[in-house]
Amino acid sequence: MTGPLGHVATLLALLCAVAGAVVAFLGGRSGGERFVGTSRRVAYVMLAFVAAAFLTMEYALVTHDFSVKYVAQVGSRETPLFYTVISLWSALQGSILLWCLILAVYTALLARSMAKSGASGRDVAFSFGTLFIVNVFFLVLISFPANPFGTLNPAPANGPGPNPLLQNHAFMGIHPPLLYTGYVGMAVPFSLGFGSLLAGRLDPEWPRRIRKWTIVPWAFLTLGIVAGSWWSYEVLGWGGYWAWDPVENASFMPWLTATAFLHSVMVQERRGMLKMWTLTLIIATFLLTLLGTFLTRSGVLASVHAFTEGLIGPFFLGFLGLVLLSSLVLLAWRGEALRSTGSLDSALSRETAFLANNLLFAGFAFTVLLGTMFPLISEAVRGVKVSVGAPYFNQMSVPIALGLVFLVGVGPALPWRKGSPELLGKKFLWPGVAAAVAGVLLLLFGVNKPLVWLTIVMAVFAIGLLVGEVLGPAAIRRARGEGALRAIAGVALSNRRRYGGYIVHAGVLLIAVGVAVSSLYRREGEWTIKLHDAATMGPYAIQFDSLWAKSEPQRDAVIAGVTAFRKGSQVGRYYPRLNYYPTQREPIATPAVREGVREDLYLVLMAYDEKGQHATIKAIVSPLVGWIWYGGIVMGLGVIFALLPRRRRPLEDAAPAVTGGSREPVGVGD
């Protein structure tokens, strides 16, 4: 019974989405206001049906109802409960079901927010209509070609369980939902942009509104990508976290364009420039999420994430083409309404920094896109199978990333419109000194890789500039008699959007340093060690103590007991293992990682002797690799700081903030 019940729920949700689209577009055409209330109710009902379908699937999974096709595909009685619950998104159909749920939640949230703020008008109506149409597409997908609720008769007694790689680490419960919440959420700013284009009108409130609806999915996408690289580091056993795999690229490209958008929309808000470009970016972001989904869900590219399935591909390609074509036509048609009202005043201004930032991000996205698509194009056009090696991506991304690291600090330090050399000299003095000192210290400590040296020096410079942006205004507050901490807190709280942004920037710097140091100072060794013997690498000694096999409900494991020493003293015992799943011929390695702020020791059991007399162990030492994850967390915290609801405070405290040399109204920072 469960199967048909779930299917009916998805069909009813699809009906709601169609009705919502019709109501919104008709309401928009007649310029009416009444559509808002109706759309909202339709969005709520749609959410209820999608949630029902989702819960039905969870219920079927947890109760091991193998008459449901999807459960028979990914479930098994031996899988632990946690992995059973999250196996919902371990294969194609379930992941689209999760997709639909998140999209429906966003739709309901947008409807609520619009109703609350009393927004109405053609642009709002058309935006809603667009969002409902995106819902229609995904609900059609889940109702027909990717229907997970099909039934099997007779029902099998047991299933294979989820893909072993996906049940090896608890992070599988976090990474996909985070990533999807980011990915799917890009449909909202896209709809807001597309709707405004349809209506031919950009509300002056538009940049603020669309920015708010972009920053949340952007933050989730950021965390999703960082969590994904962490997962791949902890699970895949090759000691890396990023391989320029098509699927990683698929999540990275929309992140790049969305980040460019978040910056260019500020220029639009402040200066009325770059309207057309900003809209292009947000449309491109949505297109790239669709493209990414197409690449990963249609099986055109082979990858860990690619679930092969026949009909999904053409469906996606069709929708992708439709969105691309209609966006291009709209942009051309409405171009006149998107004229810039401001212009660039000076090369030494924040606008210029934003322009450079946008060029770099767009160039980055294009580079990755080309590298990802090239094998497909080559195979289609010339019939030759090629792959674009990681060196291409690394070569291209290093200079771009360095440019971005430079801008992370310099951009916020530049004032809008026109900066005076004197002011900049003053702002750049101490950070410059700090960077110089850091540079000398690094050389003294033997950091001789130019790239690492450059990255750290630039990061120190950027951090100095960011700190200066807080300390400058804080000094003015202190002069008025406030205590040091209170003054700093006062400055930070006076413009949370701006200073939240700086926290995000600090996180980016942590990641940049982590990536540069961990990739260029990575050391690696592999040895076949006899029982009770040890192998050495730098300050480390790895001793092989024991080997045993263990039976677990869903798998068998071969575990090596290893003691690690650093400079002669024991640092811990580790248990790298190989897991054998009954459904997979080859074992899956689970590395053992000793994590540290300074460096990680990463141990993998590569092979072993059947009698337990020797084992082949690979050890990887990556300095500062953990900074990448910390940086991701800091970025998340920055967004939370910027978005936490404002507390109502006494008038006195809400007085306009004094912000250094650049005078800025409250709430319009970056």
Place this chain on the structure above:
Amino acid sequence: MAMSKRTTGTIFGAVVVLAVFAYLVWGGIGKNLVYFLTPSELLAKGTSAYGSNVRLGGMVDSGSVHWNADTRELRFRLKDETKSVEVISSGAPPQMFSEGIGCVVEGVFSADGVFHSHNLMVKHSNEYRAPRDGQKPAEYYRELFKQQGQ
């Protein structure tokens, strides 16, 4: 209306930036393309196959695997339907490496007719499905259970 000097300058700058960028991208891709070949395709290229970095995919020929623990060298033949190529790879084979398994090696084919691999990947299917009848998971670790008296 004539274009102002500034607009011309901006356009010129943009064109230069784009040109440099395009040059970098094409150069970067061209240099880093790795062709994917089967043994017959590799051998069909004759002498032109020597020296360039390619990926070679095929099955590990049964009875051809030799692991030399002293030199840490792994030798085997990679075959497709018709042809096979001798491969030398350094480092211990991964646990899942075995005869008859699908395998991709990245490296250079040299004039002595041997493929020198610096990266060995065992192909395991991403598509996940239940084992067919008669297909069994690798069993060599059972030996460990026996020793432990289980």
